[in-house]
Structure formats: structure tokens, C-alpha cells
Amino acid sequence: MTDPTYTSDDIMTIVAARALEPAAVTFVGIGLPSTAANLARVTTNPDCVLIYESGCIGSKPVRLPSSIGDGVLADNADAVIAVPEIFAYWLQAGRIDIGFLGAAQIDKHANLNTTVIGPYESPKVRLPGAGGAPEIAANCRRVIVTLRHSPRAFVEKVDFITSFGYGNGGDERDKLGLRGGPTDVITDLGVLQPDPVTKELVLTAVHPGVTIEQVQAATGWDLKTSSSIVETAAPTAGEMAALTALRNA
Amino acid sequence: MTDPTYTSDDIMTIVAARALEPAAVTFVGIGLPSTAANLARVTTNPDCVLIYESGCIGSKPVRLPSSIGDGVLADNADAVIAVPEIFAYWLQAGRIDIGFLGAAQIDKHANLNTTVIGPYESPKVRLPGAGGAPEIAANCRRVIVTLRHSPRAFVEKVDFITSFGYGNGGDERDKLGLRGGPTDVITDLGVLQPDPVTKELVLTAVHPGVTIEQVQAATGWDLKTSSSIVETAAPTAGEMAALTALRNA
């Protein structure tokens, strides 16, 4: 990061917020996805509908939630319902436009791992596991992924597919009958998107001051670059102010 | 009926109310079952829990409900829930002690018909159909049936099994894995109960002033009589007063 006025978290959050479509119904995980979704809601996208797996539909939190079941998510929500209904009636039924996921590992075909590093039976690192992610990844119209770039995180093949992206690529996802799939992987260095045919993630944007080589060095496979690669617009003063206000609320 | 002080409806209702066990959780249909269950609740059985298929648990109606979804059933209920839950979480899960059913036809093995008289495809009389009855009959610990005696109602074989009693008798019900089964068929003339082995309905009680021959004449099969047949105790003044008060509330 060459610009000292924003952090890598800031730009990831702001780029993710920009990726939300107007009025999209968004299934939000806690942490950076939640910050990004709420940033969009209080700035450019007041009509986006935030859904949290704890059962909150249309959450309008007055401060950032510190957990998926934070009371502020329920307080001003349009509806609060039981967890089985959130997954069956809302997510599985295909009512969600955008799913917003993080991951510990992602691979070349956008499969996500939040379960285990190393063998499942004798793990090197035991991670939290699936939570809502597998069905968010399967049932939303599109999925946005945010995670920090590193060769350990961006790997040729994930150790465990917690959430299916494109499998081994090509039409594998379609053949399984899954909706959507990851469309944007937003990192601290840039943005990766799947090739329309092979579904291999390619670099489509670099953040200001980041070189393609830096991103390639932080990626555990031979990362290809889109012919139409762009530089991310730097966070504006307005975006930064809104983000700061949100964090301090 | 020889006693002019009560009607056949009165004695059916009062005998049915007496058949409710203390504090039993009772799944109640509208009409006579509801009157009987509420009579029990306001007299001898204040702790019985009345459940209506409209989603009311622990109803304590201040007057008799005129429909299964009457507002008085919800007003003082312990809980009001959605209809899918009533059937799945409460009835199917086996939480109900007693189911209370009526019928247009009943046969020798206590199978009930509320669907059609004559062939299904070209009915002589099209009746309302199943409603909640098949699963009430299948899932309660025991079932009490009330209907008026006539040879057209009490038949050798029902035209259509809407609600399974004992099939062709014997252990057929057990083999199907169904709970309970009808234990009491309360009519305007007496009470029929299944033989413990054959499951054929036999006459176990006649109401005051009714002869065994009268009941047999009103039954469309060769009705057997229990060796321990009794005469129903006549409605007491207290029961009649409570029933009248309930109807006028």
C-alpha cells in the first residue's frame, strides 16, 4: 500500500461495498462482509436488503454488529425469524441476490476452505468449519468473496472444499445444478474474477500502487491477468469518512 | 331417548367429556368434540390442554368457537403458531394424548370416512374430505370418535378410508407403525369399543333407556355386545347446567 491514508482493510471494504448492486438482497457474514454491506447501505445503496443467518431480514444496525446474532441486527429489522426458516425459506428458495463470504483458503477455481488445513483426520490447523457458507455459496445469484492475499491463502487446490466455487472449472458448477457462483474475489491487493469459460480466477483489477507482480507473488498458482485489467479507483474522502463514521458508531 | 330433560346431543357431549383423561393434551375438532372438550375443561378437567389445528395451543375460549379458526381460540391460548408447525411439531411428533374426531361413516374396525359416499370417481355424496383427520387418527395416543347411530353411518366397510382405525382388524394397525387408535366410539345410543384382539367394535355401554336391540338395529353390521356391558350414567344436573352455560356463553 503506497497511500498512507487508507489501510488494506479499508480498501477491501470499500471495493466490496462498491460491488453490491443497487437494492440487492444480500446475505451477510460477520466481519468485513458486514462492514462492507453496511457501508453500501448508509452511502450509495440505501435500498439494499441485508439478511443475517441469525434470522434477521432487512437489518439496519445503528452500529456495526460484533456478532452474527448481535441485538442491533434484530432491533430495526423488517422481520426476525427462526434460523431453520432463514436457510430453507429465504436462502435455499433462491431469494438472495448476493452472498458475501470470507475464507481461510481459496483455490484457482474459487472453491473456499474454512474447515481444515492439512488432512481432515489429523489437521494441521482446525478452522471453524462451514457455518452458513456452503449453502450461501450454492444458493445465491452471485457470491462475493473477500480475503487477504497470501500464497498460503491462494492455493492451487484447497485442502477441503467447504464451499463450492467452480470445482475443477468449466461447466462443473452448472452440472451440479448450483445457482450463481463467485463473481468477485476482493483482496487487499486487487480483484480476481472467474474466466467466463474456464472459470479460473484471473486478475481483473489491482488496487492503487499495487503491481501485477506483487499480486502474482502473493498467489499460490500461476495467476493469469485479464487483458482488460484496470486499476481500482482509490477510496474517496467521502467513502473514507462514511467508513470511519460507521466504525465509530 | 326416554328422559325428556336431555337431548341426544347432550348425552353424546357429556359422555365424551367424561372420556377425557385428567390433564390430557387433546387435539380438538369443531362441533361436538369442541363442546365436549370445553365442557371437560370448565368442569372436571381444568388442566386439559386443548389444541386446535388452526394453530392454537392451550385454547381457553370464553365461548364455544363457531369455527376451527375462531378468534376466541387464539385470544387466551398459551401459544399461537403456524399450521405447518401444528401438524409437524405437535401432532406428528407424538405430543398429543387424545384426538377427537367425528365422521360420516364408521365401520366395524373403526375406520372413518369423511370423504365420499359411493365410488370416488362418481360419488353419490361428496363429503368435505380429510382435513386434519387422517393424521389425528394416526398420531395420537388414543382417538375418541363421536357420531350418531344409524345403519347408514355404521357400516360393515366404509366406502373410503379417510382415517385409519384398525383396517381389517387384528394387528394391522400395529404393523403399519401407527400410534394408538380409536378407543371409544360415542353415539347417541351408547358406546362402542374395540375388542382387544380382533379390534372389532363391540357395544360396551348403552345410554339410559336405550336397549341393546335398538343399538343393533341402528348398526349396519352384526354388532356384538361386551360381556361387561354397562348403562351410561345419566347426565347430572351439574353437567347439564355446565353444558347449558357453555352453549349460552
Place this chain on the structure above:
Amino acid sequence: MADLVGLAEAIAAHVHDGDTVALEGFTHLIPFAAGNEIIRQGRRDLTLVRMTPDIVYDRLIGAGCARKLVFSWGGNPGVGSLHRMRDAVQNQWPAPLEIEEHSHAGMAVRWQAGASGLPFGILRGYVGTSLPFHTDTIANVTCPFTGEDLMAVPALNPDVGIIHAQQADRAGNVMMWGITGVQKECVLASTRAIVTVEEVVDAFEPHVNGVVLPSWVIDSVCVVPGGAHPSYAAGYSERDNPYYESWDPISRERESFEQWLAEEVMA
């Protein structure tokens, strides 16, 4: 996002000849006004889905709007028969009426499956009864863990789901409370959804069994006070039991029904 429109406009926009249409409401909150509007607009060949056809479908059937009925209990609650439904089933008047008949439990599971985006749902039901011999949409399924046999029923996913609720807010969210039946599932399972409401309020209050449906799962919200009459809307009206009784003579003969239709709906 729901449009706030008139009922005639909503029905014209969303209910077409040949559609599968569900008007739900379990004794409480039955969308009668919407049913009458469908009759007025002369819709034909509808497949009507509803647990309890009630008077609302007796009218639609008698008026010749339906070619098929999917249901689980077809009586006039507290009164007796639905004569127009019976006349259609027994005598094909005014048109033949195909029926697909379930139990309440089965219909409830079908609604849940439809709202869940599943092709079917399972239950312990129908065992030993005659229903599976006459209803194609009942099948066996085996538990892959215990080997136990259960019954399966297919999801309900109508073209249009119509319900009546107590309130909408200014954003077009809808709230109902009290006995809410399968109405949430009906809206969520249907491709298009119309909700008639008693009134529009600034904000919802909590209620016993309060159910909120967000604006973006509803196509049209129509303010129709009393739109559930002769059924009722808790907090707004009582069930008109004498009306249910009066329906018996009105509907018993074709002539009296047609006179009622001409005077009360088509006039």
C-alpha cells in the same frame, strides 16, 4: 418491491386464465374480496389451491372460473356442505372440476416444500387410508438412514398466491397476526404474490404470532378494508357466522347462486 395498487389492477396484472392460483387463510383472513374480483374479471381454467375451499372457492367454482381444485377439506365450516363445489364434482356444473385431494398435514408440508425451494416434502401421513389410491401426488420415500418408509408429497408452487393481512406499512411490508395458517408459505411459494390489507400504518406493533413479510417478496399490496368478510381480521372484525349460514340457501340451488352472483359480484 410491492406496488400499492387497486385490487382490480392487481388481479388484472397477476391472475391469468389457466393459472394456478392460491387464496389462503385458515378461517381467519380469507381473501374474499380478491376472490370476487377474479370472478368479476371472468378468469377461466384456473387451478385453485387452498386447504379449505370455504365459501371463497365455492363462489369461484360456481362462477365457472376453475377447472381443478387442490384441497384438503371442502366444507362450509360450522354449517355443512359447499353446494357449488359438490355440484361441480357430482354433476360437472357449470364445468367439470378435477380434484386433487390431500389431508391438511399433507397440504401444509406441500406449502413448506414450495416455500423452501424443495421439490417435495415428507411426512408420516396417509398410511392405511384410501387417499394414495386416488391422489397421484402421494408417494413413498425411504429414509436413507433408518430404512423407514415415509410419505412424500410434491411442493406447491402456484403462479399466484393471494392472502389478506391486517396491515401494510408505507414501504409495502405486510404484517398479519393471530391465526396465520399457511399464508407465509403461500406467498413465498408462489411466483407472484398479492396481499390485501385492512389498512396502511406508519409502523408495526408486536402481536401474538406476528408475521411480517417484506415488501420485496410481494408484487402488489391493495388496501381493502373488510376484504376478508365473511371471514375476519383479528383486531378489525369478527367472523360473520350468520353469513356462513346464509350461504347455505344461497348456494344450494344453481338459480339462487346465479342470482346472488349477478347482484352481489357482477353488478
Place this chain on the structure above:
Amino acid sequence: MADLVGLAEAIAAHVHDGDTVALEGFTHLIPFAAGNEIIRQGRRDLTLVRMTPDIVYDRLIGAGCARKLVFSWGGNPGVGSLHRMRDAVQNQWPAPLEIEEHSHAGMAVRWQAGASGLPFGILRGYVGTSLPFHTDTIANVTCPFTGEDLMAVPALNPDVGIIHAQQADRAGNVMMWGITGVQKECVLASTRAIVTVEEVVDAFEPHVNGVVLPSWVIDSVCVVPGGAHPSYAAGYSERDNPYYESWDPISRERESFEQWLAEEVMA
């Protein structure tokens, strides 16, 4: 009908060595006090069921109460890892911990099936993931109507289900509201049920997403104000986020955890 008893008495009566036990509550209303009481009573060989093990199960696992964990997301929410759970899975300390791992959607369906008296439930889930290769309780099932393949998961039916709710009334009925997760299903799916509550009230008021469980499906109701700390009870307390953060250093090392256990639970 629920007995109103002390927490120690309720746990002693209903939680036995070797039982399958579920303490549910989705971030909100987690029954922490009941979890500590199980530790205090020295229960062993428990199969612990819970969507999000959270600190409540990190403690039980670290204290050696568990032999198996059935779960879907095992982190310290908003903070990081559950170190005691990780130590048990990676290093078998203090005892080997068998795990049965699902997704939230799968666990929710398992709870619904358990509450419904069905042996299994169905969902569109797990497709393409590695979970079915490591979890026996995921199987295929085919729709008898469409031929479509779906996933099946078996019902959850613990010996004991334990939840925390805001209120009980004097008859032992229980009310919770706000984010209620799978707690209704947990109580209904379990053979025995214990509910800890913030207080006993004369009558319940309506609340957003208010859920009432009647007395007769609960075995013991225990008044334990603050019994959900460090999680929260809407209307009574806020989530203690600093505590969740402080759990990280407490639980990171065996020694610091055992010291905490001795001082805060066993003392």
C-alpha cells in the same frame, strides 16, 4: 408440566454421563450457566450437539465432559478460534473428541426433523463440498416426483435439550423473543428439556418474534438471571463482547484454562 427448580437440581436430574446433550442459542440466549453447572457436576462422555459450539462448549470440552461434538461452526465469534476445541481435535487433550460436522443449513434441517418426529430431513446442500466424504450423516435421497437428487440428514433427538429464555410465567410456560435460532426445535426434539430464564412474570407481552413453549413440553424451568452471560438476553442484557475477547488468552493455554476453571467454575 415443568417443575420450577434450582439449576443444580435440574442438571442432576436430567443430565447423565454418556447422554447426548444440546445447549442451543444462536449468539443470543446461550445457556452458559447451565453449561458451567454440567462441568461442576463432573459429567463425562457427553455427546454435545450445537450449531455454534461457542465458548460454552469450549469450556465443556476443555473440562473433559465431552467425547463427541456435533456442530456446524466452531469459532469464537468475532474473535477467532476456540482453543480448547482445537486442542481436543488436534491433540486429543484432555480427551479425544470425535466430531460430526455439518453446515448450519444441515443442522437446522436436522433440528426440524427431530422436532417433527421424522427420521430425516431434506435440503439442497453440501453439493460439491468435501463434507459428505467425512460426515456419515449426509446421504442422497431422490425426489419420487421429479427424480431430482437431494441431500438427506438424520433427525437430531438429544436426551436433553437446554436453552435460556427471557421469561417464564407462573404456570411454567416459557417465552423468548428476538433472535431465537433453533431453540424451539431443540426443546421439542429432545427427550428431556431444561429452560433457564431471566425471571418469572405474571403474564407475557407480545414481542417481535415472540416464541412461547408451553409448560408441558418442558421438564424443568430454572430462574437464572444473567444465565446467558457472556452472551445476552434481549431486553435484559447486552452481549459482553470484551468477555469474548478475554476468552482468547484464558483458553489459549491449558494452564490458564485450568486455572480459570478452578477459580470461576469449580470454586
